[in-house]
Structures are given as C-alpha cells and as structure tokens.
Amino acid sequence: MTTGARTHELEAAFAERLGVSHALAVNSATAALHLALEAFGIGPGDDVVVPTYTFTACGEVCAYVGARVVLADVGPDRLLGPDELSRAATAATKAVMPVHFGGQAVDVAALRQAVPTDVRFLEDAAHALPADVNGTPTGRLGNAAAFSFYATKTMTTGGEGGMLVTDDAAVAERARRMRLHGINADAWNRYGAGGRWFYEVTEAGFKYNLTDLAAAIGLVQLDRLDEMAHARARIAAAYDQAFAGCELLDRPPRREGDRHAWHLYVISLDLDALAIDRATVMERLAGEGIGCSVHFIPLHLHPYYQRTYGYRLGDFPVAERLYERTVSLPIWPDMSHEQVSRVATTVLGVLDAARRRVEV
Ligand SMILES: Cc1ncc(COP(=O)(O)O)c(C=O)c1O
Numbered sequence: 001m002t003t004g005a006r007t008h009e010l011e012a013a014f015a016e017r018l019g020v021s022h023a024l025a026v027n028s029a030t031a032a033l034h035l036a037l038e039a040f041g042i043g044p045g046d047d048v049v050v051p052t053y054t055f056t057a058c059g060e061v062c063a064y065v066g067a068r069v070v071l072a073d074v075g076p077d078r079l080l081g082p083d084e085l086s087r088a089a090t091a092a093t094k095a096v097m098p099v100h101f102g103g104q105a106v107d108v109a110a111l112r113q114a115v116p117t118d119v120r121f122l123e124d125a126a127h128a129l130p131a132d133v134n135g136t137p138t139g140r141l142g143n144a145a146a147f148s149f150y151a152t153k154t155m156t157t158g159g160e161g162g163m164l165v166t167d168d169a170a171v172a173e174r175a176r177r178m179r180l181h182g183i184n185a186d187a188w189n190r191y192g193a194g195g196r197w198f199y200e201v202t203e204a205g206f207k208y209n210l211t212d213l214a215a216a217i218g219l220v221q222l223d224r225l226d227e228m229a230h231a232r233a234r235i236a237a238a239y240d241q242a243f244a245g246c247e248l249l250d251r252p253p254r255r256e257g258d259r260h261a262w263h264l265y266v267i268s269l270d271l272d273a274l275a276i277d278r279a280t281v282m283e284r285l286a287g288e289g290i291g292c293s294v295h296f297i298p299l300h301l302h303p304y305y306q307r308t309y310g311y312r313l314g315d316f317p318v319a320e321r322l323y324e325r326t327v328s329l330p331i332w333p334d335m336s337h338e339q340v341s342r343v344a345t346t347v348l349g350v351l352d353a354a355r356r357r358v359e360v
Contacts, residue, residue: 022172025210029148032164100128103261157214232262242344
C-alpha cells in the first residue's frame, strides 16, 4: 500500500510527460518545495525571494530550512516579474520561488536576467499543470519545480500528494533520500527483488513519501489530464465570452502563446464603479448558491509574516490592490454549460444591481 511499484510508475509517467530527468512523488507540494530548498543547500544566512501574492506554503518552507523569506510585490498579472524581483533581491539571495498563479506560468527566463547566475529558481507549479511558456512546460522552467495533487488541483492523488521534478541529478539524489528518513534506499529497494535488508541512515530526513494507493489514483488522473485541462479551458473561454462586454470587472490576464492550466478563474472587480465591496459581492453570490473564494490574502498581511519580518499594510501596493478586488469563481472539469452560464449571469446581475449611481 505504501511507496512501491505504482509510485514508481507514476514518477516515470510524470517525468516522461514533462520531459524531465527526475520526478519524485511526495505527499504534498509543500513537501516538494521543502525538499528542493534543502537539496539546493539553502539554510541560515540565505534569503529566498517569494512573491507576497501566494499561499503560505511558499514562506513556511523557507523557515523549515532556517532561511529568511524576502517578500516581493507582483505585477498586475499577479506574477513575480523582473522589476519586482530586482527590487526585492539582496546580496544574500540564494533562491527565488516564482509562483505560477492560477495556472499562468511565470516567464522564469526573464526573471533570471534580474539576479546573478548562481541563484536557483524553484517553480511553485501547484496551480500549473499542464501549463507552459512559449511551449516550455512548467517543471522545465526553473532548477526544480513542485506540483500539487491536492483535492482541488488540476489532477489529484486522492486528496493529498505532490511531485518534485528536476533535471539536476544531485538535487534529485539528495531529495530522494531526504523524503524518506534520510535512508539511502526506499522500501522498494530494501524489500524488492534483491531482498536486501541492510540500510544506512545518513541524515535526519523527513517522512514525505507518497503511498501506492494515492499513486494508483494519480495514474488514472494523469491519463485524464489533457481531457480535464481542455474542459477547464472551455469553461474559462465561456466565462471570457460572458464577461467580455462588462466594464465592472476585469477577466483574468493571460499571455498569448502560453498554455494556461486554468486551475483558477479569477476576476477583478472595478470597486470604483460599484457601491459595494468585494465581501458583499461574495455574500450576495453565496445567497444565490454560488460559492466563491479569494486567492490570495497576501503573505505580508498575515500575523506570522508581520511579527517575524516586520511587514506592514502598504508594503506591496500592487498585491494589496489586487487582493481587495479579487474573486475566484467556481471552475472544475465536470462543470456543465448550464452551471457556467448560471454563475456568469448571476455575477453580472449582482454587479449590475450594485453599480454606483452618479448623483445629478
Ligand atoms: C501556490 C501554492 N503553493 C503551494 C501549495 C501547497 O500545496 P500542497 O497542499 O500540495 O502542499 C498551494 C496549496 O494550495 C498553493 O496554492
């Protein structure tokens, strides 16, 4: 039931799909991010640049290895860009964690121009499978990448799971050992064909391996990935069309020529034109039976990052402005045409009824 043949099959299929040398199945993207930083040799005295517009997993893994999180603002596309990276990077910056927010991949090659060549790039690809920049898939843009198979992601291994990918043999070797107690071979090798019972613990490792039960689900999901991705793209296109003429919201930005995974469909409200705030819009949608969410509350607004690093409201104005206006609409592969059109019509109705009237 635990790590074995199915897990190795999933790793091989995943590596082949992305065209990477190494894919290591783990029990979350958070574990993959942690293992990558550890394998890069990042530790106390090192800085890691993380966009503030992300989930706390990105910041907490820096704390796990004793590094300092240096937050950066994002561009209007909610992504870390070269300008934001240049402003945030310090002499101690050893790694950068571009986040492929919502499924739009970050142009990592452009980011590389902003920092010295020995800085490592760890892609947070939790939202971005399958996605690419000009034909280069996520997972091959940085020095390593972390994918999530959490329940809501574009593929799942039954609720929790993740994958670390890299072309760097040394990083893969270190992470492979550290994901299972710092032991020099996993259970498959120990109890497999050779029946070899001897093992050595070379490090204080972690317990991050994926189970075969989860991998079996992952293999079926990976087979369906393109079908599910096309369904998501169709839903995004239907939303795009429904919202095309509406000046009360902006549709999610995307770069032509790149493949978007459409994990999220995130609209941005024109609050100046509305008499209500984002929370009220969401309450009214909930009242119509439409559950929405907010991605993300920027990291610098959370107590942990304020207490630990002294960040304050006002530090990253672009992220704050995006956050106030952002609503993630429902999107999942089996969503029917009727469901999409009911959500779109309801959103347009709620916004139209809340239009700020100009006093004459
Ligand atoms: C941007 C981002 N990174 C990392 C993660 C962590 O993924 P996991 O739950 O697989 O650890 C998430 C989870 O939602 C996420 O949204």
